[in-house]
Amino acid sequence: MLHIDHVYIRLLSSQLSHFKQKADELYNFRCPICGDSQKNKYKSRGYVFRRKDALIYKCHNCGDSRSLGNLIKHVDSNMYSQYVMARYKSGVSPKTTDSKPEFQFDTPVFAKHSPGKLLSSIGAVRLSLLPDTQSANQFVKYRKLPPDATRGLYYIDDEEKLELISPKYKDRIAGHAARIIIPFCDKEGNMTGLTGRKIDGGLGLRYLTLKFNADDEPLIFGLESWNGREHTFVVEGPLDALFLHNCIAVAGADFGKLDGLVDKDNTTIIFDNEPRNKEIVKRMEKIIKNGWTVCIWPEKTSEKDVNDMVIAGQTSKEIEGVINRNKFSGLQAKFKLSGWKKC
DSSP, rough: HHHHHHHHHHHHHGGTTTTTTTTTEEEEETTTOOSOOOOOOOOTEEEEEEEEEEEEEEEEOOOOEEEHHHHHHHHHHHHHHHHHHHHHHOOOOOOSSSSSSOOOOOOOOOOOOHHHHHHTTOEEEGGGOOOOOOOHHHHHHHHTTOOGGGGGGGEEEEGGGGGGTGGGGGTOOOOOOOOEEEEOOOOTEEEEEEEEEOOOOOOOOOOEEEEEEOOSSSSEETTOOOOOSSSSEESSSSSHHHSSTTTEEEEGGGGGTTTOOOOOOOEEOOOOOTTTTTHHHHHHHHHTTTTTTOOOOTTTOOOOOOOHHHHHTTHHHHHHHHHHHEEHHHHHHHHHHHHHTTO
């Protein structure tokens, strides 16, 4: 029962750093999975919020997603036993077999459409058709996104309208925030998913990602303009990909999905510049072990990602130059990583 979830997240609160209840069904605290930001002890990017008849957990630092039961189990095994018993007595068994539950649905029959046709059908508008004073275009201006690259971005005034795109997400989007829509397409230009970037403050998830293709297919941004014969840059976020030549972005930073798609010997994987983030370091170690070339940012680079570097005044060519001078593989990459993670 939902009320049991609320009782137990409050009981767990004393063990969660910087715990706050931000709304009736929204709780925020530092992520106990990855430890959250190592540079800023006040950053709290773990959220517990309602999905249908239960509370679930999501971290916007490491990307961890799990049921409330699995969160309790990770933090306090004794409390987890009590939680299981309480749910059992109420007639509901907690789902804890999957550490990262993605709500399972039958794969919808999803007709192939270009983003423009599909998004306009639910009321989304191209950014280029909005006045410069509109909040979405003000966001684009602040982030210094390249004008030619933003022609493929859209704006929607109420995120709940996104439910209309696919039956997979019916009754799954509870908020009403305005968002910039970043479409993900296959090589033929058919939309396979999207990310909605929240453009104002307040409650709610900063990024909302919807996937329309099969669960085992990768969700990759930029494939429709990607040239597999040229050197490929791979980043974590789609907005970062807009600044680099022949660049793609993998949703959820699951770079393992690149196997068989790109030429490993002609690709550089670029993680965010967060050396104190244990989850990122762990992913980098795995990628290096699997034979990929990675960018290991020099110590003098203080910005978190490519977009932040542009805002700080660097050009795309300058950033590409830094990447090319600091890309490593094999033993050299392991050695460089050992130094970088101590920065």
